[in-house]
Amino acid sequence: MYKLATFYGAWKYEFLMQARRPWLWITMGLIELIMLGFMFRTPGVLDVVLHLKNAPLLVTTVYWTNLVNYLLPVAVAILIADRLPRDKRIHVQEILTTLPGSAGARLFGKYLGNTCATMLPIILFYLLGILVIFIQTLNAQVFLLAITTFVTIILPGMLFVGAVATAIPALIWAPVFQFLFVGYWFWGNLYKPRGIPTISDTILTPAGGYSSRGFFGLTVFPVDHASAIDGLLSILVLLGLSILLILALNSYQQWQKARQ
Structure with a gap:
């Protein structure tokens, strides 16, 4: 019970701290505007948007979910990467270690609080x-489909990205991680295999291509074939790796503390 209170306290603190950062909303807003600009400059897209009622509701919803997950996880990683180094730089981490409560519960609260807050603009x-789809189609079923596609396509990958962006900057300089992550995202999620080895067509990709193709039959990511089992396996692998990363980070922090 005490661990739960520690977790909730850390989650609430980190969530509010991250949600109040002006750069979170500015950065996400700019990227979202750029995405919309590219979309509407693509020939035929505006006409499709104005006639969404002529397209199958599931197809429209799944494609929109895929597009949201195309670049925004990069912004999530960049905006989370500096949180743990910042605590260490301003000596908040040292203060937290003196407080009662589980260090692991506090770390999980920090990770989930930051990730949830960073996802707010998304x-x-x-x-x-x-809402645009609903206005065009007047079909309330889109809201149920939206929840389903968000939970299966976007959420697992975002949790994985949040875990990576929390754990790896504890080992390397945050700007280096941010630079490398941008390259990783294009290589390991968006690049269609053409002779250069990539994980973009494996269940390890957090872009959601496997769950999108496996559960709904279509995706914009380079995943040509996937079953529902493949989609479920991809989700479980991403969630499992997220937990392992935070557990490994907690062990590393405890080892650092013991050395001091």
């Missing part, structure tokens, strides 16, 4: 698109 952007 959720609002996603809901805006769903």
Whole structure:
């Protein structure tokens, strides 16, 4: 019970701290505007948006979910990467280690609080698109489909990205991680295999291509074939790796503390 209180306290603190950062909303807003600009400059897209009622509701919802997950996870990683190094730089980490409560519960609270807060602009952007679909189709089923596609396509990958962006900057300089992550995202998620080895067509990709193709039959990511089992396996692998990363980070922090 005490661990739960420690977890909730850390989650609430980190969530509010991250949600109040002006750069979170500025960065996400700019990237979302750029995405919309590219979309509407693509020939035929505007006409499709104005006639969404002529397209199958499931197809429209799944494609929108895929598009939201195309670049925004990169912004999530960049915005989370500096949180743990910042605590260490301003000596907040040393203060937290003196407080009662489980260090592991506090770390998980920090990780999930930061990740959830960083996803707020994405959720609002996603809901805006769903609202446009609803206005065009007047089919309330889109909201149920939106929840389903968000939970299966976007959420597992975002949790994985949040875990990576929390753990890896504890080992390397945050700007280096941010630079490397941008390259990784294009190589390991968006690049269609053409002779250069990549994991973009494996269940390890957090972009959601496997769950999208496996559960709904279509995706914009380079995943040509996937079953529902493949989609479920991809989700479980991403969630499992997220937990392992935070557990490994907690062990590393405890080892550092013991050395001091």
